[in-house]
Amino acid sequence: MINLAGRDILHGWGKFLFTxxxxxxxxxVTLSMAGIYRGMVDDGQVLxxxxxxxxxxxxxxxxGPYAEPSSIRDDVWRGIAxxxxxxxxxxxxxxxxxIQHAGIEARVMIVGxxxxxxNRPGAPAYLTAGRxxxxxxxxxxxDEKTGLALGERIRIRRHEYVIVGLTRRMVSASxxxxxxxxxxxxxxxxxxxxxxxxxxxxxxxxxxPAFNRPGxxxxxxxxxxxxxxxxxxxxxLVRLSPGADADAVANxxxxxxxxxxxxxxxxxxxxxxxxxxxxSKQIGMFLAILSVVTAAIVAFIIxxxxxxKIREIAVLKLIGAKNRTIAxxxxxxxxxxxxxxxxxxxxxxxxxxxxxxxxxxxxxxxxLRGFAIVMLICALASVxxxxxxxxIDPAExxxx
Amino acid sequence: xxKIKNSPPAIKLTGLRKRYGSGDAAVDxxxxxxxxxxxxxxxxxxxxxxxxxxxxxxxxxxxxEPTGGHMELAGETIYDGASxxxxxxxxxxxxxxxxxxxxxxxxxxxxxDVTDNVALLPMLAGVDNATARQRALxxxxxxxxxxxxxxxxxxxxxxxxxxxAIARSLANHAPIILADEPTAPLDSERALTVIRIxxxxxxxFRTAIIVVTHDEKIIPTFKRIYxxxxxxxxxxxxxGRTV
Numbered sequence: 001m002i003n004l005a006g007r008d009i010l011h012g013w014g015k016f017l018f019t020x021x022x023x024x025x026x027x028x029v030t031l032s033m034a035g036i037y038r039g040m041v042d043d044g045q046v047l048x049x050x051x052x053x054x055x056x057x058x059x060x061x062x063x064g065p066y067a068e069p070s071s072i073r074d075d076v077w078r079g080i081a082x083x084x085x086x087x088x089x090x091x092x093x094x095x096x097x098x099i100q101h102a103g104i105e106a107r108v109m110i111v112g113x114x115x116x117x118x119n120r121p122g123a124p125a126y127l128t129a130g131r132x133x134x135x136x137x138x139x140x141x142x143d144e145k146t147g148l149a150l151g152e153r154i155r156i157r158r159h160e161y162v163i164v165g166l167t168r169r170m171v172s173a174s175x176x177x178x179x180x181x182x183x184x185x186x187x188x189x190x191x192x193x194x195x196x197x198x199x200x201x202x203x204x205x206x207x208x209p210a211f212n213r214p215g216x217x218x219x220x221x222x223x224x225x226x227x228x229x230x231x232x233x234x235x236x237l238v239r240l241s242p243g244a245d246a247d248a249v250a251n252x253x254x255x256x257x258x259x260x261x262x263x264x265x266x267x268x269x270x271x272x273x274x275x276x277x278x279x280s281k282q283i284g285m286f287l288a289i290l291s292v293v294t295a296a297i298v299a300f301i302i303x304x305x306x307x308x309k310i311r312e313i314a315v316l317k318l319i320g321a322k323n324r325t326i327a328x329x330x331x332x333x334x335x336x337x338x339x340x341x342x343x344x345x346x347x348x349x350x351x352x353x354x355x356x357x358x359x360x361x362x363x364x365x366x367x368l369r370g371f372a373i374v375m376l377i378c379a380l381a382s383v384x385x386x387x388x389x390x391x392i393d394p395a396e397x398x399x400x
Numbered sequence: 401x402x403k404i405k406n407s408p409p410a411i412k413l414t415g416l417r418k419r420y421g422s423g424d425a426a427v428d429x430x431x432x433x434x435x436x437x438x439x440x441x442x443x444x445x446x447x448x449x450x451x452x453x454x455x456x457x458x459x460x461x462x463x464x465e466p467t468g469g470h471m472e473l474a475g476e477t478i479y480d481g482a483s484x485x486x487x488x489x490x491x492x493x494x495x496x497x498x499x500x501x502x503x504x505x506x507x508x509x510x511x512x513d514v515t516d517n518v519a520l521l522p523m524l525a526g527v528d529n530a531t532a533r534q535r536a537l538x539x540x541x542x543x544x545x546x547x548x549x550x551x552x553x554x555x556x557x558x559x560x561x562x563x564x565a566i567a568r569s570l571a572n573h574a575p576i577i578l579a580d581e582p583t584a585p586l587d588s589e590r591a592l593t594v595i596r597i598x599x600x601x602x603x604x605f606r607t608a609i610i611v612v613t614h615d616e617k618i619i620p621t622f623k624r625i626y627x628x629x630x631x632x633x634x635x636x637x638x639x640g641r642t643v
């Protein structure tokens with residue numbers, strides 16, 4: 001038996017292909033939306049993986065350091081480092097800021113890390129160029145996505161930093177590239193006020209009789225000195241000894257140190273389930289709407305293509321073609337359109353993914369699922385046209 | 401013809417009736433049509449617009465159901481109004497295997513080439529592709545259009561398309577062909593050629609052909625004519641002019 005759908009497609013292949021390309025661009029947008037969601041999840045996962053930590057110790061009762069502000073003293077690590085199962089600790093400070101470089105504004109996450117020895121938790125997992133930060137101040141490692149090059153100087157708040165190393169795929173949960181600086185610099189960037197604010201604050205403190213007491217010499221100076229330095233960090237990253245039970249260590253920290261400690265699983269839950277929950281729902285809504293729009297467009301296209309063949313279908317029915325033959329012809333055309341649309345969509349989404357400002361991750365599994373959904377949508381969409389075709393009266397082929 | 405008449409008539413209609421609607425809005429399109437067509441015979445069916453020609457053709461083609469009377473195909477009762485209507489459970493198969501159609505416009509399938517347009521009918525009946533295409537080529541040769549066998553329908557002239565349509569109607573060895581105004585879009589010369597072909601095919605394949613027409617050019621070619629007026633047929637002898 002001749003494949004009627006295939007012959008019809010070949011006969012008007014230009015029109016069919018053009019329609020398929022149009023549909024493909026729509027499918028490409030849908031796949032990109034799914035890719036953006038996957039990219040967000042991956043950004044969160046990468047943030048966790050790259051921190052090199054097994055536990056995140058944060059201010060009690062907060063979801064810090066990524067989802068909520070957290071502020072703890074920078075010496076709490078001492079008490080944590082002595083607990084059984086803890087191999088290494090590292091203070092870390094995180095701050096998302098806007099920087100200007102070469103006339104371009106970019107949003108970056110400043111990461112303050114301890115630089116006294118390599119591979120402390122919080123330091124970039126690997127470098128693609130350059131060297132680690134060795135000096136205690138004003139050196140930085142930048143993610144390649146910042147566009148910064150080795151040896152370049154960049155101004156962050158009051159100071160200039162020289163880029164000594166480059167790394168890759170070190171991003172915040174929002175996808176902003178990271179710039180790693182020494183912890184002391186990050187504390188200054190994050191917690192210290194500007195000079196005008198400091199002067200103003202000193203004047204206020206001096207005017208406060210509680211701090212400026214003639215009977216207590218040195219009190220005012222001590223209070224003012226405390227306001228001019230920061231000893232706070234956002235989190236203590238903990239690396240566990242091999243075989244240590246993360247939950248048990250976390251419970252110990254929470255019990256004795258009056259802090260909150262999150263395991264990797266809990267941090268994944270915070271970053272992926274909580275932090276991007278609204279965004280993923282938003283994307284889910286877009287995906288649902290795009291799926292409905294795709295279905296409506298496929299249904300309309302297939303219906304229009306079928307109605308353009310009313311006379312041929314009437315003749316086919318008159319000369320004895322079974323309903324199954326006609327239904328199969330329409331179904332195959334719908335699936336053919338879906339196949340072309342999916343291929344075009346997959347290629348298009350792959351081509352334009354790098355242009356997106358945020359990371360778009362197109363997973364083969366998502367592509368397979370997308371293909372199955374597209375084919376299902378096309379099959380369902382063809383039902384409208386099939387029903388219309390089966391209602392065509394064979395008598396329409398006979399005049400009168 | 402006597403030899404042909406020894407076999408049962410290809411079509412025999414007795415008191416065939418068709419009513420559209422009901423009550424006060426009822427319209428009797430056919431009021432008792434009697435008609436007999438023998439194998440190998442080409443008869444004309446003429447009448448003014450609205451006389452019931454198309455309704456009769458649709459009843460003959462098992463496309464609409466009559467409301468009364470009796471209809472036989474090659475001696476087999478296919479419709480009997482007095483005993484419940486259609487006697488054939490699958491009308492689609494009946495149309496596919498036993499009735500050929502030629503329309504005013506050829507209505508070929510535009511996305512199939514000439515051979516496959518003809519071969520489609522046997523393929524729908526389950527004949528394998530190679531045999532169906534061989535049969536199509538034989539018919540196209542008989543109709544002098546085999547040189548366009550691989551052409552697309554849109555590349556054919558009107559006359560060539562009509563020949564292909566005739567070939568399609570013969571592709572399943574149907575004992576009856578219903579031709580609805582088959583010469584309407586053609587000039588005199590081509591119209592007469594189509595009639596000559598139909599006569600040749602009727603003789604060659606012992607096919608009974610009913611030609612519904614208004615075409616004054618071809619009416620003199622029929623040996624027998626059924627004129628339909630007010631839903632009833634009146635048989636007349638035609639001139640039977642040689643084409």
